[in-house]
Amino acid sequence: MAHHDLLIRGARVIDPAQNIDGIHDIAVKDGRIVGVSDYASDTADRIIDAQGLTASPGWIDLHVHVFDGAVTSGGVDADTQAGIATGVTTVVDAGSSGAGTWKAFRQYVVERSQTRVYAYLNVSLMPSRGPRHGSWDNFSQGTTIQLAEAEAARGLCLGIKVLASQRHCGNLGIIPMQLARQASRLSGTGLMVHLGEAPPIIEDVLELMDEGDILTHCWKGVYGGLLGRDKKPLPETWAAVERGVKFDIAHGQSSFAYDTARYAMDAGLPVHAISTDIHGGNVKGPVYNMATTMAKFLHLGFDLPEVIRLSTLSPAQLMHKDHEVGSLEPGRRADITLFHLVEGQFPLTDAERKTEIADRNFVVDYTVLGGAVVLEPTDDEETMPHVSL
Ligand SMILES: [Zn+2]
Numbered sequence: 001m002a003h004h005d006l007l008i009r010g011a012r013v014i015d016p017a018q019n020i021d022g023i024h025d026i027a028v029k030d031g032r033i034v035g036v037s038d039y040a041s042d043t044a045d046r047i048i049d050a051q052g053l054t055a056s057p058g059w060i061d062l063h064v065h066v067f068d069g070a071v072t073s074g075g076v077d078a079d080t081q082a083g084i085a086t087g088v089t090t091v092v093d094a095g096s097s098g099a100g101t102w103k104a105f106r107q108y109v110v111e112r113s114q115t116r117v118y119a120y121l122n123v124s125l126m127p128s129r130g131p132r133h134g135s136w137d138n139f140s141q142g143t144t145i146q147l148a149e150a151e152a153a154r155g156l157c158l159g160i161k162v163l164a165s166q167r168h169c170g171n172l173g174i175i176p177m178q179l180a181r182q183a184s185r186l187s188g189t190g191l192m193v194h195l196g197e198a199p200p201i202i203e204d205v206l207e208l209m210d211e212g213d214i215l216t217h218c219w220k221g222v223y224g225g226l227l228g229r230d231k232k233p234l235p236e237t238w239a240a241v242e243r244g245v246k247f248d249i250a251h252g253q254s255s256f257a258y259d260t261a262r263y264a265m266d267a268g269l270p271v272h273a274i275s276t277d278i279h280g281g282n283v284k285g286p287v288y289n290m291a292t293t294m295a296k297f298l299h300l301g302f303d304l305p306e307v308i309r310l311s312t313l314s315p316a317q318l319m320h321k322d323h324e325v326g327s328l329e330p331g332r333r334a335d336i337t338l339f340h341l342v343e344g345q346f347p348l349t350d351a352e353r354k355t356e357i358a359d360r361n362f363v364v365d366y367t368v369l370g371g372a373v374v375l376e377p378t379d380d381e382e383t384m385p386h387v388s389l
Pocket residue numbers: 063064065094250277
């Protein structure tokens with residue numbers, strides 16, 4: 001018999017890293033996972049009776065905007081809107097901060113949030129609402145490369161973010177993409193590329209991407225995405241898949257279309273992470289939160305273990321943090337999301353403002369972060385906001 005800090009009893013545990021999907025207990029000690037097993041005779045300081053609930057590794061949202069500062073207005077709060085209050089234990093800020101604002105981002109967001117926050121550093125010094133990369137004045141490669149390398153060593157920076165779209169690149173075309181790739185390679189960090197409307201054209205963008213680089217907004221519903229006129233993946237898309245380029249959803253305000261999703265699924269195009277791109281402009285719909293985005297994947301026909309894998313283990317692997325988060329293997333950080341599915345009729349709207357009726361939705365019951373219970377059910381039963389039009 002052993003004594004633990006926390007015991008979660010009798011949940012359906014889904015942990016793709018260990019191929020676990022069954023009724024088990026989860027034991028936690030000193031902020032880390034002890035194991036997933038039968039701990040019927042063990043004791044704990046806190047016991048959660050989780051019969052009827054599903055337990056997964058803490059959810060990871062690979063694409064959020066949580067820098068709600070003066071320069072990048074439009075972010076959301078890391079804890080109450082993007083993170084632990086919604087079942088998400090790890091968020092990745094996708095380039096809300098460049099080198100010019102990084103210190104404020106670290107001080108006022110990363111260090112003050114309970115939710116684990118990682119980030120991609122914007123290739124531009126001062127990303128703002130206007131064209132983010134549209135001027136030579138907004139780049140300082142030496143500063144960006146040095147900062148990315150230093151902040152990666154601290155475990156915070158995952159790589160460089162660039163928005164490869166006409167709206168963000170202005171008259172510089174492919175040049176910001178080239179600068180981002182150079183900064184990524186010279187700092188030894190990753191690369192996340194926003195897919196938008198040309199210029200630059202997607203063929204040129206993909207050509208600059210290698211194994212492990214992440215293309216975000218992959219199921220965007222515009223001309224000039226990963227699909228050609230015949231609604232099938234471009235040859236350049238398949239070549240990128242072959243090289244090991246990864247695809248991230250990043251739903252957002254204008255970047256997730258049911259139509260594109262079904263064409264991509266029919267073609268067998270892989271997807272590597274479900275994420276929200278949550279910010280001030282979509283938190284009240286159509287995104288709402290991670291759970292709503294995950295419900296859209298159940299609606300599209302992904303089974304629950306696969307939805308969980310794409311929201312835990314797979315993004316952790318893309319981040320190269322799977323030794324810490326994304327699974328319930330012994331020794332991992334004890335980040336756990338406990339939820340149940342409700343049946344009914346849920347209108348879920350994509351980023352093209354197309355609404356489909358889903359028959360299942362997620363309700364988050366508990367969030368456990370590093371072994372601490374940071375969200376639990378209220379008397380109102382349901383802790384998640386209802387989806388409404
Ligand atoms: Zn974004």
